[in-house]
Amino acid sequence: MNQTELKGMTAGELAVKVFHHEPLFILDVRNESDFMNWKIEGKQIQILNKPYFELLESVDEIIDQIPDETEVLVVCAKEGSSQFVAEQLVEQGKSKVSYLLGGMKAWSEHLEPVKIGDLSDGGSIYQFVRIGKGCLSYMIISEGEAVVVDTLRMTGEFERFAAEHQAVIKHTLDTHLHADHISGGRKLAEDAGAMYWLPPKDADEVVFDFNPLVDGADITVGRTRITIQPLYSPGHTIGSTSLIVDGKYLLSGDILFVASIGRPDLAGKAEDWVGDLRETLYERYKQLPDDLTVLPAHFGSIAELGQDGSVSAKLADLFRNNPGLNMTSETEFRSAVTEKLPPQPNAYQEIRQTNMGKITPDDEEQREMEIGPNRCAVHDK
Amino acid sequence: MEITKVVDTKGMACPMPIVKVKKALDTLESGQVMEVQSTDKGSLNDFQAWVKQTNHELVKHEEEQGVYKFFVRKK
Known part of the structure; x- marks a missing residue:
């Protein structure tokens, strides 16, 4: 387990990445209806939706879809669930992982x-x-x-x-x-x-x-x-x-x-x-x-x-x-x-x-x- | 409706309410009903989606003075 690699990304840092069209892989762990209603968009953003409650015991189901080379950002409504899932990704050996501080609420207000x-x-x-x-x-x-x-x-x-x-x-x-x-x-x-x-x-x-x-x-x-x-x-x-x-x-x-x-x-x-x-x-x-x-x-x-x-x-x-x-x-x-x-x-x-x-x-x-x-x-x- | 178990998640942030609910559900028999209390408005969609995905039944949900109550029947 390597906890030190997991960091939070602020909404401001994310905004700069979107503005500059930086490549980013987003794992959005909100429920499907909230995701379908509204999500983070960007020209170089790839996004995968998998609700956190399907990942509580293991992330095995999605681990192969998480890239190693591209930066990965885990996102949820407020923060807690994305941090929880991001920790599991790090435990599974993914290194370029962070979670969105304050979640979609912070994103909405930035x-x-x-x-x-x-x-x-x-x-x-x-x-x-x-x-x-x-x-x-x-x-x-x-x-x-x-x-x-x-x-x-x-x-x-x-x-x-x-x-x-x-x-x-x-x-x-x-x-x-x-x-x-x-x-x-x-x-x-x-x-x-x-x-x-x-x-x-x-x-x-x-x-x-x-x-x-x-x-x-x-x-x-x-x-x-x-x-x-x-x-x-x-x-x-x-x-x-x-x-x-x-x-x-x-x-x-x-x-x-x-x-x-x-x-x-x-x-x-x-x-x-x-x-x-x-x-x-x-x-x-x-x-x-x-x-x-x-x-x-x-x-x-x-x-x-x-x-x-x-x-x-x-x-x-x-x-x-x-x-x-x-x-x-x-x-x-x-x-x-x-x-x-x-x-x-x-x-x-x-x-x-x-x-x-x-x-x-x-x-x-x-x-x-x-x-x-x-x-x-x-x-x- | 007979409530077999009450799970209090008031004040908890995601993912803890669903973690607690999952654990509690393991102790129930098929057909028994559990009442979940939450103060997180955003949890409603999560509970609905989770119940649907796990094939349990969301019997009803209600709100009382800022506390959301979900009644889940185990499949």
Whole structure:
């Protein structure tokens, strides 16, 4: 037995491997239904699912499938079972074995900040890639001030990043009322003494105070005034609002993604909102400068990640290549966004209620609610 | 329904609940029912999958104040 060889891998170390397309063999020991619902993806990742409860007495059944040359990572929901199985693999003579610290929960919560580009006054815009769940947040920093867009629940990560960059968070914005994850926007604003903005049309049932994010409510960051222009763009939700930052970046929320478009059904009004969604995508967006860099609030698959791990595309390229922007007939569009949609995100109704302030689950409950992929796009699986 | 054995796994993390349950099941006769108590919400899918794979029967499951109870009949 050689215990010394077994080590834990952090979600951050795993994220770097995924970003760099490093070869990795994953043994996922969760039950089959949890595995089928949601798993770690990567261009160079090979994955085998075998529930831990079939491996309690022996790993003989799978030992021949575990490679010797490639790095092996054992993964479970929280950590305990993967460590247990990894120890057995080491006992059987496998050497390049580790287990995922904190399990899929830690993977779901990990945020990797990536710089997207510079702003005209010397500021910068960063994307926070929540790689395990496919969520994207943004921080715009200029002259010691910061604005956070579509803040995720892990508000400490944003506070830490702002502090590292000597910036004070002044505003937090949600492009819409989210249904797949719990917004950290309100909490971050409260903790940082910042202003929280939400589109009023998504806030009918909201029980807290907010600043209305509407056309014309320009928000500035930094002394040289980087402008954030809200652009009303209904469809995914009736209040969905896009943001144009510094005339260069289009933060499209859940309206337009790199490989797909937003689904209109998560608030239960697919039929009502189809027309809005089509008008936003085919008319309002069409009038925007097509050299804008589109920065969405989600990605659906790892294939959408660029070389540095970030997710973005030029608007012109999306008009050419995105299947959601290339449906010529309204009938085709209507059926694509209302029929055969992917399953809804886990606990999406409770998540909406939480984001309205109507229910206040504890931290552990919030974690459980957010398990699984975001599934906000029409073409997700 | 007569409960032959109660297995308390409250507060335990995976894989210990199923390790304990497996051991307890070995002491039961075919047809006898065991009650498993757990505080891990994620264990529900695991128990269902494990029971299915081992061909025992999950008679029912319920939740009471954060404690999940599973009733398993040995095959």
